[in-house]
Amino acid sequence: MLLPPWFTEFAHAHQNLLWFITVSLDLSLTLLLYRLFGKTGLYTSVILGIMLSNLQGPKLTMIFGMHTSLGMIIYSGIYFATDLLSERYGRDEAQRAVLLGFATSIILVLMMSVSLLFLPSSKARDIHEAIYLIFGFTPRFVFGSLFAYLISQSFDVWVFHYMKRKTRGRHLWLRNNVSTLASQALDTVLYSLVVWWGVVQLNMAIHLGLAKYLFKFVIALFDTPFIYWARSWDVADRDWSDPFKKDYRKDF
Numbered sequence: 001m002l003l004p005p006w007f008t009e010f011a012h013a014h015q016n017l018l019w020f021i022t023v024s025l026d027l028s029l030t031l032l033l034y035r036l037f038g039k040t041g042l043y044t045s046v047i048l049g050i051m052l053s054n055l056q057g058p059k060l061t062m063i064f065g066m067h068t069s070l071g072m073i074i075y076s077g078i079y080f081a082t083d084l085l086s087e088r089y090g091r092d093e094a095q096r097a098v099l100l101g102f103a104t105s106i107i108l109v110l111m112m113s114v115s116l117l118f119l120p121s122s123k124a125r126d127i128h129e130a131i132y133l134i135f136g137f138t139p140r141f142v143f144g145s146l147f148a149y150l151i152s153q154s155f156d157v158w159v160f161h162y163m164k165r166k167t168r169g170r171h172l173w174l175r176n177n178v179s180t181l182a183s184q185a186l187d188t189v190l191y192s193l194v195v196w197w198g199v200v201q202l203n204m205a206i207h208l209g210l211a212k213y214l215f216k217f218v219i220a221l222f223d224t225p226f227i228y229w230a231r232s233w234d235v236a237d238r239d240w241s242d243p244f245k246k247d248y249r250k251d252f
Contacts, residue, residue: 144194152187
């Protein structure tokens with residue numbers, strides 16, 4: 001494994017703490033991308049979040065005695081990136097990031113589905129089966145995931161700017177939390193209805209949905225200090241067409 005054995009043993013023994021560490025790492029990496037690359041870094045964070053949540057989504061674990069998906073941790077971080085885009089660059093840029101994430105999801109699903117059509121060699125059958133377990137998407141899962149993502153993320157951007165207008169740009173904590181919690185609730189309901197309805201029993205679907213939303217609720221509250229910290233930075237979007245080009249305007 002990439003990580004040292006002592007850390008692996010520590011993580012196995014402290015799964016709840018590992019969850020908080022992972023959430024902090026996800027938000028911190030988003031801040032790092034923003035600090036280094038500005039708006040482009042936040043676009044990258046959204047795309048990475050979509051790809052990682054698709055990769056990690058099938059893996060379920062137990063945190064605080066509740067079943068949850070690893071993909072949900074990374075997926076929730078997308079709302080942080082779009083809210084920061086909304087705050088610093090406006091509604092159009094945040095919505096553009098949502099659409100970029102949507103397009104990335106479609107391309108990922110399509111290309112991985114095509115890759116599964118190739119028959120494995122005799123030495124790669126185990127790898128093929130492992131990939132199939134992760135990317136053997138059912139049409140219902142694909143539609144439910146993409147539908148819930150596009151609607152809930154667009155709703156998040158709309159609520160954020162609605163709250164910003166109503167509060168005249170004050171109370172960032174309020175619009176950050178209200179927009180995220182409302183859109184996360186919508187995402188949970190849409191996903192549960194489309195993906196789980198008729199597949200599992202109603203009480204199990206409700207249990208999965210409530211547990212999923214509870215973790216999203218905690219992450220939404222947890223990211224509030226991060227967005228205040230990021231808003232205080234004076235981050236300029238660098239012209240990467242010429243990485244060695246100096247901005248002489250700063251000298252005057």
